[in-house]
Amino acid sequence: MGGEAERRTTRLDDLIQVERDMLDKVGDLPIDLEALVLVSNLHRTVAAIRREFEKTVLAEVRLSWTAFTVMWVLWIWGESETRELANEANVTKGTLTGVVDTLEKRGLVERRRRSRDRRLVAVKLTDAGTLLIADVFPRFNVEEQRVASLLTSRQRTAMVEGLRRILRELGT
């Protein structure tokens, strides 16, 4: 809470509480505060969204965020091989093995070893899995719309473009 009352064009009461706390404490260190706020708010936001979704839409069908993502990819893409699926769901092969194990136990997906090349394993939705994802995805998207609707059109555009830029740089 230094003497510098007005920082840039941002009014103090626009900040969330966590940021105010931070500025009070770190305001005089030689660091880039905007970058710090950007990255830390990105993390906070994503965690909040994930928790929210897992507590509402996904809880109703007992799916974790990642399990949902995997099923969604399978729904859109159809039968896929493990490494493609892992890549698309943004996890490692090792992680995917576990997730598919779980989904397979619930009878939502099934594995099939390729006879052409026996190193490969194809994963696909079962009928039950297809029913489930077709039911839950629209409701999931409604929640996404709720989040997106909090932003102005300009903010949405800027944010999506910014995210794409970062992803491209860090390697999708």
Add this chain to the structure above:
Amino acid sequence: MGGEAERRTTRLDDLIQVERDMLDKVGDLPIDLEALVLVSNLHRTVAAIRREFEKTVLAEVRLSWTAFTVMWVLWIWGESETRELANEANVTKGTLTGVVDTLEKRGLVERRRRSRDRRLVAVKLTDAGTLLIADVFPRFNVEEQRVASLLTSRQRTAMVEGLRRILRELGT
């Protein structure tokens, strides 16, 4: 890949590959694609940032993202009680117990039971911990600047404001 070649003002080659794949497949479903892209890119981006940081700056000092956050909070705030610390680091109390266990084993933080109210536990940095975070934090911030510098000034502002908006709504 429907007939609608030009969607909004976004040129196709602005999209990252994953999005192009998605549009090909889901383009005719009655859902809000912009919201879907926003939320999924938020997740992808945060995961990418986290992996990147954990592989570079944080790997050098063998800290996970969360462990780093906890130490940073302790550095800025000084000695804190468990539930405050958990809240500030954006994890549950249960998770924090584990993280503090790990840090304590490495001699970077220490616990002290409050005598005034013996339910409470105060956590603070050791000297070694203080040295470590003072060393690594500036380098961490340099990486944050690298990310932030990928965006235009307008994008940065819009993004930070948008994130604040979402956080406020979902409950910081």
Add this chain to the structure above:
DNA sequence: TCGCTGTCGTTCGGTGCCAAACGTTACGCT
């Protein structure tokens, strides 16, 4: 003073997540 009630940090069970090591299978080269 003795319970009641609520809050504290910890523990527990289950999943997610990664990197590295591993066994299996395919394939190119000699």
Add this chain to the structure above:
DNA sequence: AGCGTAACGTTTGGCACCGAACGACAGCGA
């Protein structure tokens, strides 16, 4: 044909993460 190399999915070890259940403790009211 047979060997080396590389790519596949799985396993392993370790931490992160959550919600729920738990025991310890403080504070209030009868």
